[in-house]
Amino acid sequence: MYCRKIISLLLFLLCSTAFCVKAQRNEIRVAAGYGRSDLHWSIAGNIDGEDPDILSELVWSRLRGPLWNGGIRYYFKNRLGIELNAGYHSIQQGRVTDRDYAGDHRQDNYYNEQFNSGGRDVLIDAAVNYNIGILADFQIRPFIGYTLKKQEALLLGDEEKEKDLHSSYKTTWMGGRAGLNAIGVFNRFDIRMNCSGGLLNYKADALWNLIGNFAKTVSFRHRTHAYQVDGNIEMGYTFWKKIRVMGYYQITHGDAWKGTDRAYYTDGSTIDTRLNWVTTTGTAFGAGLSYLF
Structure with missing residues (x-):
């Protein structure tokens, strides 16, 4: 729901705001901010998604802490441009709930515990864009790219x-x-907006000390496919022709589809069950400095 609101806002601004577009300048930037994310997944009792339909689910909420990111934008004279970004999020606070069920539809809840959480996120993405012209006094640049996000969520x-x-x-x-x-x-003020979506591979490895007969250091693995959508708005102001200050807000949502949960045990055996879903939502805001050239 939040993603739809952000995308609707971006499209509204895109179609209704009248600014005078100038030539884009190349930029190297660094920024610091604060991020928050949620993560939720569940597995079934067997590979067919039955016995029960939800055997276990983990819900991480309010994973939050400071983040740092940086990147480069470079525009060629033939309208082509490239953008590279990297970020690190230190998760210093959060809670996680672990629930297990004996019956379908979350019935017969026999385990329900909460723990503290922490962890980290690392994000790297790259994109190539192309200037197709002006719409509602905005320069429009469609892009294609590749993204990699790794998260460690702790109990x-x-x-x-x-x-x-x-x-x-x-x-x-x-x-x-x-x-x-x-x-x-x-003049000296600028506004930049983007929205994107992607089809991704999803994988997860867990070290699970809650269950004694799980193998270490890999207790179970999740494998499936996923999609991700995100939106971002950034505003900046340029001083002394080459120094730009900026602030931003972004939101990201991802869902992984049904897949495989493979558990590894200390006796060397493995058992496959169905991964029902994985869903994650994150928000971040921050400010930074850029060097224009």
Whole structure:
């Protein structure tokens, strides 16, 4: 729902705002900010999605902490442009709930515990864009690219509960994406917006100290395909012709479809069940500096 609102806002601004577009300048930028994300997945009792339909589910909420990112934008004279970005999010706070069920439709809940959480995110993406002209006084640049996001979400105990727990769930979302950049520049002020979507491969490896007969260091693996949509709005102001200050807000949502959950045990055996879904939503805001050339 939040993604649809952000995309609707971007399209509204794209079609209704009248700014005077100037030639784009190349840019190297660094920024710092704050991010928050949620992560939710579940598995069934067997590979057919039955016995029960939801056997176990994990819900991470309010994974939050500082983030840092940087990137480069470079525009060629033939309308072509490239953009490279990298970011790191240090997850310093959060909660995770672990629930298990004996019956279908979340009936007979026999395990329900909450733990502290932490972790980290790493993001790298690259894109090639092309200036197709002006629409509603914005320069329009469709783009295609590749994205890679890795997250480590932890289950952390405390002095009262599972002191030495430290279980982890490490995810990877990677694949191609395509979208649209809209850039308006007038005098020293500029506004940049983009929205994109992509089809990704999803994989996750878990180290699960909650269950003693799970193997270490890989207790189970998830494999499937996914999609991701995101939107971003950025505003900047240029000082002394080459220094730009900027602020941004972005939102990302991803869903992974039905796939395989493979558990590994200490006796060397494995069991496959169905991965029902994985869903994640993240928001971030921040500010930074750019050097224009």
